[in-house]
Every structure is written in C-alpha cells, then in structure tokens.
Amino acid sequence: MSSFLRMIAALLLLGPFAVAAWLAVTAPDGAITSVNIQKALQQGGLLRALATSAAVAAAVALLQVTALAPVAWWLARSPGRMAAGLRIALWAAILLPMEAAFVPLFEITAKLGLYNSLFGVVLPQAAAAFQVFFLESAFRAVPRSLLEAAHLDGLGEAEIFRQIAVPLARPALASAAVLGFLGAYGSFLWPLVVLRDADLHTVPVALAQLTGQFSADLRALAAGALLAVIPSTILYLLAQSSVRAGIGQGAVKG
Amino acid sequence: MERSRGGLGRFAFVGPTLVLLIAFNLFPLLYNVVLSFTNAELVGDGWKWIGGRNYERVFTDARFGAAVRRTAWFVFCAVGLELGIGFATALALQAFTRVRAVLVTALLIPMMLSPAVMGLFWNLILNGNHGITNQTLDALSLPQPQWLTDREWKLFSVILIDVWMWTPFLMLISMAGLAAIPKTLYEAAEVDRASRWTVFRRVTLPLVAPYLGLAVLLRFTDALKQFDLVMATQGPNDTSTQTLSTLLYQVTFRDGKVGLGSAYACVILVLVIALATVFTRYLETIQRRTA
Numbered sequence: 001m002s003s004f005l006r007m008i009a010a011l012l013l014l015g016p017f018a019v020a021a022w023l024a025v026t027a028p029d030g031a032i033t034s035v036n037i038q039k040a041l042q043q044g045g046l047l048r049a050l051a052t053s054a055a056v057a058a059a060v061a062l063l064q065v066t067a068l069a070p071v072a073w074w075l076a077r078s079p080g081r082m083a084a085g086l087r088i089a090l091w092a093a094i095l096l097p098m099e100a101a102f103v104p105l106f107e108i109t110a111k112l113g114l115y116n117s118l119f120g121v122v123l124p125q126a127a128a129a130f131q132v133f134f135l136e137s138a139f140r141a142v143p144r145s146l147l148e149a150a151h152l153d154g155l156g157e158a159e160i161f162r163q164i165a166v167p168l169a170r171p172a173l174a175s176a177a178v179l180g181f182l183g184a185y186g187s188f189l190w191p192l193v194v195l196r197d198a199d200l201h202t203v204p205v206a207l208a209q210l211t212g213q214f215s216a217d218l219r220a221l222a223a224g225a226l227l228a229v230i231p232s233t234i235l236y237l238l239a240q241s242s243v244r245a246g247i248g249q250g251a252v253k254g
Numbered sequence: 255m256e257r258s259r260g261g262l263g264r265f266a267f268v269g270p271t272l273v274l275l276i277a278f279n280l281f282p283l284l285y286n287v288v289l290s291f292t293n294a295e296l297v298g299d300g301w302k303w304i305g306g307r308n309y310e311r312v313f314t315d316a317r318f319g320a321a322v323r324r325t326a327w328f329v330f331c332a333v334g335l336e337l338g339i340g341f342a343t344a345l346a347l348q349a350f351t352r353v354r355a356v357l358v359t360a361l362l363i364p365m366m367l368s369p370a371v372m373g374l375f376w377n378l379i380l381n382g383n384h385g386i387t388n389q390t391l392d393a394l395s396l397p398q399p400q401w402l403t404d405r406e407w408k409l410f411s412v413i414l415i416d417v418w419m420w421t422p423f424l425m426l427i428s429m430a431g432l433a434a435i436p437k438t439l440y441e442a443a444e445v446d447r448a449s450r451w452t453v454f455r456r457v458t459l460p461l462v463a464p465y466l467g468l469a470v471l472l473r474f475t476d477a478l479k480q481f482d483l484v485m486a487t488q489g490p491n492d493t494s495t496q497t498l499s500t501l502l503y504q505v506t507f508r509d510g511k512v513g514l515g516s517a518y519a520c521v522i523l524v525l526v527i528a529l530a531t532v533f534t535r536y537l538e539t540i541q542r543r544t545a
Contacts, residue, residue: 067274071268071272090275092527098481099499099502104286107285108281123278129275157267188368203371232368233367244362
C-alpha cells in the first residue's frame with residue numbers, strides 16, 4: 001500500500017517532466033529522435049542562454065551572501081532605531097509586487113548605464129530583501145557567549161563578523177547562496193525588461209521567445225523546457241541538504 | 255556588552271551594502287508613491303501632479319474590482335488546497351520513515367524551478383488539441399475541456415499548477431511541525447486512553463498550528479502577488495485570469511500608464527500589508543497559546 005501511494009505521489013509530481021521528456025525525444029509518429037533537442041539548441045540559442053543564466057545566477061548568489069551578510073549581521077546585533085527602520089522598509093519592499101518596482105528600478109539601472117547589460121540583470125536581484133532576513137536569522141543563531149568572549153579579547157565588530165560569525169554561519173550562507181542561485185536562474189520578467197539584445201538573453205527569456213517561434217511545434221518546445229530545467233535540477237540535487245535546511249530555517253524562524 | 259545606540263557606530267563597515275539595499279528596495283518603494291500622484295507615462299518624459307485622480311480611477315475601474323475578487327478566490331483555493339493536501343500527506347507519511355528522504359527530494363523539485371518555465375510545462379500537458387490530458391480523455395471517449403482557453407477552466411488550470419508547485423512546501427513544513435511534537439505527549443494520551451480523534455484535536459493540531467500558520471502566511475503573501483504562472487499561461491490581459499499583479503503589469507507596461515500603474519501598486523501594497531499584519535497578529539495569538 002505504501003509503495004502504491006509513493007508511486008502515485010511521484011507520478012503526480014514528476015508527471016509533467018515525464019511528459020515533456022517523452023515529447024522531447026519522439027517524433028510525431030512515435031519514433032525516437034534527437035531532432036527536437038537539436039532544434040531547441042540551435043534555433044533557440046538555448047546553449048548560450050544556459051551559460052548566460054548560470055553566470056548571472058552565480059553572480060547574484062555570490063553578491064547576495066557577500067554583500068548582504070554585513071547588513072544582516074548588523075540587524076542581528078544592533079537593536080537601534082535605524083535597524084528597526086531598515087527592517088520595516090525591507091518588509092515593505094518584500095510585500096511590494098515585483099512588477100511595481102520595475103519602473104523605478106529601470107530608471108536606476110539606466111542611470112547607472114546598465115541597460116542591456118548583464119550587470120543590470122544582476123544588481124537589483126542581488127539586493128534581495130528576503131535574503132537579509134534569512135541571513136539575519138542565521139547570525140542570530142551564533143552563540144552569544146562566543147561573541148562576548150571575542151569582544152573581551154579586543155576584537156572589533158568587523159573582525160568578530162569575519163573571524164567568528166561568518167565561519168559559524170557557513171552552512172546557512174551556503175543555503176542562502178543555493179536558494180539565491182535558483183531564484184535568479186528562474187527569474188523571467190526583470191531580464192526581459194533590462195536586456196534588448198537576443199545574445200544576452202537568459203534561459204526563461206530565450207524560452208519565451210522559443211514559445212513564440214515554435215508555437216506549433218510542441219516537441220521542440222518540450223525539448224527546450226527540459227533543457228532549461230536540467231542545470232537547476234542538478235544543482236538542487238547536489239545541494240539538497242542545504243536547500244532543505246534553508247527552507248526549514250526560513251519557515252521556522254520567519 | 256555595550257551597544258551602539260541607534261547609529262551605525264562600530265558597524266561602519268556595513269555602509270556600502272546599505273547604499274545598495276536602499277537604492278534597490280527603499281527608493282523604488284518611495285518613487286512609486288510619488289509617481290502615483292502624477293500622470294507619468296512609459297514613453298516620453300515630463301509629468302504633472304494630478305493629485306488623487308489616479309486613485310479615483312483605480313477605485314472606479316471595473317477591472318480592479320474584478321481582479322480583487324479573482325485574486326482573493328485564487329488565493330483561497332490555491333492556499334487552501336495546498337494546506338489541506340500538504341498536511342494530509344504529511345500525516346499519511348508519518349508512518350513511513352524509511353523512503354521519506356528520497357520522496358522529499360523529488361517533491362521539492364517543482365518548487366526549485368522557474369515558475370515561468372513550469373507554466374510552459376503545463377501548457378504542454380493541458381494544451382487543448384495536442385496536450386496529453388485531452389489525448390488521454392479522447393482515448394477514453396470522455397469530454398475534453400479546453401483547459402487553457404475555455405473561460406470556465408482557465409483560472410482552474412492556473413490554480414492547479416500553483417497547487418502542484420507548492421503543496422510539497424506545506425507538506426515539508428507540516429512534517430517538520432509533526433516531528434517537533436514530543437513523543438511523551440502521545441504516550442501520555444495513550445495511558446489516558448484518549449481516542450485517536452481526541453489526540454489529533456488536542457495534541458497534534460494545536461502543536462502543529464504555529465508551523466502551518468507561518469507556512470500559510472508565506473504562501474498567502476506570495477499567492478496574492480501571483481504573476482508568473484498567469485503570465486506564462488494566459489498573458490497579462492486575459493479577462494478571466496487577470497490577477498492584481500498582471501493587471502498592474504498590463505496598466506504600466508502595455509497601456510504605458512506609469513502613474514496609474516503606480517497607484518495600483520500602492521493600493522495593492524496597502525492591501526497586502528494590512529492582510530499580512532492581521533494574519534501575523536493572529537499567528538502570534540496561536541503561538542502564545544501553545545507556548
């Protein structure tokens with residue numbers, strides 16, 4: 001009975017992927033073929049998009065954990081009014097529908113000369129407010145006594161951060177990086193708004209173009225969609241323990 | 255330990271990041287409020303103050319009322335089903351400890367992938383003529399609804415995809431909550447010969463409630479902003495699936511009315527904050543009760 005239940009669950013959850021895989025490798029008459037995959041790779045420029053997306057997502061994830069960690073540390077340590085103000089602003093930013101921020105974000109990006117550049121895709125995504133809270137909860141878990149000992153030893157706030165807090169919070173930082181990567185890899189609308197040249201397109205954008213191109217060719221589309229999710233699925237499978245820890249922590253500590 | 259009062263003080267090394275955060279989070283927020291009182295448009299620069307006229311238009315726009323009702327319905331159905339199915343599966347899986355790890359890994363895959371691409375996957379399945387669903391129904395000589403084009407089915411299809419993506423999240427959090435319940439409580443209940451229903455109602459449910467509440471809060475605020483799935487399957491201007499977020503997108507980017515779009519954004523933001531606050535308060539009372 002339990003194995004039956006498990007099969008149903010797996011089928012329901014993975015069914016769409018199985019359907020896409022079956023469409024991707026078959027011809028309309030049912031014969032096995034690689035034509036669809038070739039079509040998606042060549043006509044859709046999907047190969048380049050895959051590389052672009054991976055680079056963008058890696059940059060976003062790296063920036064998120066390196067640049068946001070100090071602020072998260074400060075929020076975790078300082079109960080002052082400035083910290084409270086920042087916290088409210090960040091919450092509001094999280095709750096604002098993303099599309100609403102696009103006009104202002106676009107203006108900043110354009111002012112910085114980053115329109116139609118991958119840096120323009122990376123920077124606003126790197127400043128993700130939710131990651132600040134995630135990292136803050138990680139830093140709050142660092143034992144007080146250690147920090148006080150370090151303080152007594154005469155270490156400054158920056159040294160305590162670098163030498164004690166960061167090494168201790170490393171698993172959480174890894175979770176944040178993986179989740180940040182997956183989020184940026186999958187983001188669709190912002191890259192679509194910022195990038196003009198087709199050779200800069202990220203995977204979801206390239207795929208959307210493909211949808212227009214191949215609207216009648218469901219099999220090529222299936223091949224494209226499948227190729228698009230392979231890298232993120234592999235990363236997720238490799239890093240799943242830290243992903244799961246991250247989801248648990250985010251949910252339990254808010 | 256001494257603490258800096260209010261200012262940055264010893265935390266000066268935070269400065270550069272703070273600038274980044276403010277530029278990309280606080281500024282868009284404030285700029286949106288400013289724009290909502292102007293007649294700014296996407297093309298052409300220069301705008302005038304027009305007072306509260308955008309807000310007047312928001313509240314008299316028939317599309318807005320419809321989008322509010324539709325979004326509420328979407329959130330209610332999607333989050334309700336995700337909670338119900340997720341919690342039920344977590345309970346059912348409690349008995350099986352062995353294979354759970356593999357299953358959990360598989361279940362989380364949809365959540366980790368791009369919603370825009372997930373919408374595409376489901377297009378392949380639900381496509382009226384070539385989709386596998388209707389081919390199967392055809393083979394069984396059953397009626398074949400046009401899942402993605404029939405007015406009656408469109409919203410249902412979007413809800414279905416959302417439920418498919420996010421039920422595992424609710425399940426995972428439920429499992430964490432169930433695992434955190436001390437075994438001794440169940441043993442005590444057994445000694446007292448409490449019925450299974452009583453144990454569920456008096457022990458399991460109240461102790462899992464804070465976990466479920468938090469998970470629902472996260473899903474709730476997210477579902478209120480539902481955009482990607484609707485965009486991927488229907489586009490922003492479809493009259494039977496237009497949510498608040500896609501309406502906002504339509505007004506700002508397709509109609510090019512940035513001022514009006516900003517007013518929509520502010521109204522939506524106030525709505526989301528109000529609902530999230532009420533919900534958080536409610537959650538705190540639950541937590542206090544169990545603590």
